[in-house]
Amino acid sequence: ILNVEQSPQSLHVQEGDSTNFTCSFPSSNFYALHWYRWETAKSPEALFVMTLNGDEKKKGRISATLNTKEGYSYLYIKGSQPEDSATYLCAPNQGAQKLVFGQGTRLTINP
C-alpha cells in the first residue's frame, strides 16, 4: 500500500489570508495525482487531476503544482474565503485504476 502523507493535518486561516498545504507520495510508477475537496455534509469533488511533472493547474483562487520526480504536490488557496473551509484530499494513481488517498488537510477559515 502506498504511503501518502498530507500536511498539515489541520489548518486554521484568517479570512483573506493565503495558505498552502502539501501532499507527498512515492515517485515511482506515477500515473496521475488527484486533488479533491470534501465539504461537510457533501460528497468529495474533484479539484484537479495532474499527470505531468511540472504541471500547474488553477481554478479560481485555488491552484496546484506537481513534482513527480521528488513525489510532492502543493495546493495553494489565495485570499481564503469561508466557503473554502473543507477537507482537501490528495490521491496518487499508480496504475490499475486505483487511487490511494491521504488522510487529508482539514482547512477552517475564520471570518
Added chain:
Amino acid sequence: DGGITQSPKYLFRKEGQNVTLSCEQNLNHDAMYWYRQDPGQGLRLIYYSQIVNDFQKGDIAEGYSVSREKKESFPLTVTSAQKNPTAFYLCASSRLDRAGYEQYFGPGTRLTVT
C-alpha cells in the same frame, strides 16, 4: 440530473447480520469503486470494477463482497466476517477512456453495527 446515488444514508444492523449497501450511477461510467472512511484515516479502497461482471479487490476487501451485474449498479455487501463494519462508506465512479480521470462520489452511507 446525472450523478451517483447511495441508499440508505444511515443504516443500523445487529452484529452477525449481512447488510447490502446500494450504489447506482447514471453517468455512463465504466468504473465503479467502494471506499471506507474511518475517523482520522483517509479513504481506503474496498473493491473496484472496470466492467460489468468483473471486479478486483482493493486494499481492505476482507469481509466484503460485491457484484456488478449492470453497468449502473455496484452493490456492496458487508458480511458478518467483517470485524469492524461500523464506518462511513462511499461509492464512486469514473470514466476509463483517458489517464487522469476524476472520480465522482455519492453522498455516502453511514453504517452502524451493534
